[in-house]
Amino acid sequence: METSQVGDAPTVVRSPQIAVGSQNTVLCLVRFALANIRRWPERFVLSVLGIALAIACVTVVRTVSASFAITGENSVTDVLAGGALWVVPAAGVHYDPDVQALVADGPAPDISAPPGWGASRVLSGVTQVNGQSVSLRGSDAVAAGEASVGSGLGERLGLGAGDRVTVGGQSLQVTVDGTGESLTVPTEVAENVVGQNGWWIVSAAAGSAQRRDLAQIFGAAVSLPSTPDPAVRPDPAGAGLIYDTVGGSGPLTFEQKFSALFSGKVTGSTLGLISTIGLALGFVIAVSSFLAAVTERRREFGIMSSIGLADEVLYFFLVESAIVFLAAYVVGIAAAGIAVALVIPGIATPTAWLQGVAMTAMFLPAMAIVGALVPVHRLLQQRPVALLGAR
Template sequence: MAATTLEETSSGTLERPAQIEAAAATLRNSTIVRLLRFALANVRRRPERFALAVFGIALAILSVTVVRTISSSFAITGSDSVTRVLDGASLWAVPAAGVHYDSEVGAIVADGPAPGLAVPDGWTATRTIAGVWSSGAGDLALYGSDAIDDGTAVVGSQAAETLGVRSGDTLAVGSADLAVTVGDGDAVVAVPEDVAGDVVGGNGWWTLTEPADLAGRNDLGSMMSAETGLPSTTDPAVQPEADGEGLIYDAVGGSGATTFEQKFSALFSGQVTSSAFGLISVIGLVLGFVIAISSFLAAVQERRREFGIMASIGLADEVLYFFLVESALVFLSAYLLGITFAGVAVWLVVPQIATPVAWLAAAGTVAAYLPAMAIVGALVPVHRLLQQRPVQLLGDSA
């Protein structure tokens, strides 16, 4: 009998940890479900407050997401545009009037004629005419260079879609009829230099490639500057002097792991986020957060007696957890609504630069703020509530 009792006791001892763990898991699951049901019941009790809070925060999230999406889109398209312009060259000599990214045509265009250059022996220099062509199908970026064969137009796939042409078709550019070859997915029409000059004028730039024995050096800009007299820089934020002859951008010089294309795209992105539009979006996000806290404070005021009873029986932590769940529910609903509306708004307003990648990047950036906002949104009203004794809560509500 003693052996049997010991065996049962040993068996019970071995099974007890698993039983306790299972019971604890069940308790945790039931607590989460209960808190979620409690939060949903409060939403059903005051649906108009929930809707207003969600809508207010969603508008704030929408404004921030739109700005971030446009910023990311400019960064992506700006980087692609610079890559398209350089086409593997190390130096980019721009006119004194500078260049700019034209969001209407989705490409970089020149604001003045290319500077005069005396290129050293061994270097390869390509002059590009760059302007906006008012075609019958709409405005498009038109690039002209000697690298394009006579009688040929290399049309980016986006431009080809706008023009409604395919490879082998004939495209009339000015007085020239050119055979179409559809190229990569940009919105640029590349034609021979003389054709482009007749249509958009002489504005443009130079791209320069060093000889093989100089490849890999990071002082190419200063070398070319010494040869031509034009200043050079590795910073795309630097603009040419108005009374100068031009500026050489060194795309391979400088230090650090950031490429010239990345610096150029970051410049575009920063212009959007630091603009008045970006400031308004941040203010909107703050106002949305204030709306959320105001809504939770009103909920606390209405349910003082209920929370007083919970606190009086030792369930003060449950009050905190309840508001955390409800706050998370509000912010999650607002987030999903806000980023959805933002995606629709961007695609309707600036479809030429909007990309799914940029929208996802913006949505991810905004999502990083939500946990902290939800926690603070719950802590502020709960802190005000728990500063009072249960007797005060019950007495004030009687």
């Protein structure tokens, strides 16, 4: 700084101030964090591996959950085929993982649709084709001598349009229709294999397709209860149950509710509990790692606090924790992807893995922030003099 005088008025000439932008500050914090990681690489690697293991555990469970959700939605969409109501037997229906489709557990209710309504009975059961368990359905919409195969089942059985398949002792010509996992044959052929087990798919009368009370109207006509909730099971002592696929309240469709029901079975199971425990352990590992870092550098941060850089200490730990969690996230989701591809390739799909990755990512910001705030809060509660005097 120089001082000049013009007449009696002194003039102060100041040195130019160094410009510091927010971008430069962030880069400095990142460089500071990376330098610290290089000083203690063993701690960084162990922290990343511990957190990555927890993230991998959560991602695997979320991937399986998402896969079940996709499977549930696809299976019920395949069953409904655009119908407004689904009338199931008193014994209910279940998802058979061996045939990858919904299967009826009893005979379809005996109903007579009111005039103007469309009701199509679908027989449902399981049979063996080429040594594999297959979902078999019977429908009057399939022409005699033919068998309609979903593309998914066709790939699994190696069947294409024009091939022949034997069902119930009859040789049928294959046609490919849709993407489902079921083999649909004429009703009389299916009866020889699965009997009367099945359900009804009902379409609304002309001009009433947009009504939200279709289930109540149809239920009153055929004397059956109805519900828009797929979690409700039919009364075994009753005649059957009507699932309302177009009515009900809330923003979710029937297919989405059914999907959530499938997903909830995974997240609410022992596997889901284990993933939650794993996530908690990963958080404990992260906090423990940052507490150790704080203890090792008490004098360093004491100097920073004594010159008014207490806020920078907080920002530094936030940046460092973000780097640790980002590295752990990448390693964890990669390990989870490899695990599901090797162990459960038939269940987990790339789409399900991506959904699991996205759901796991929602935990990271909170974990990174809290993981840094807990140890730094303990640090900043002490006076700089106490930090400088630490050994």
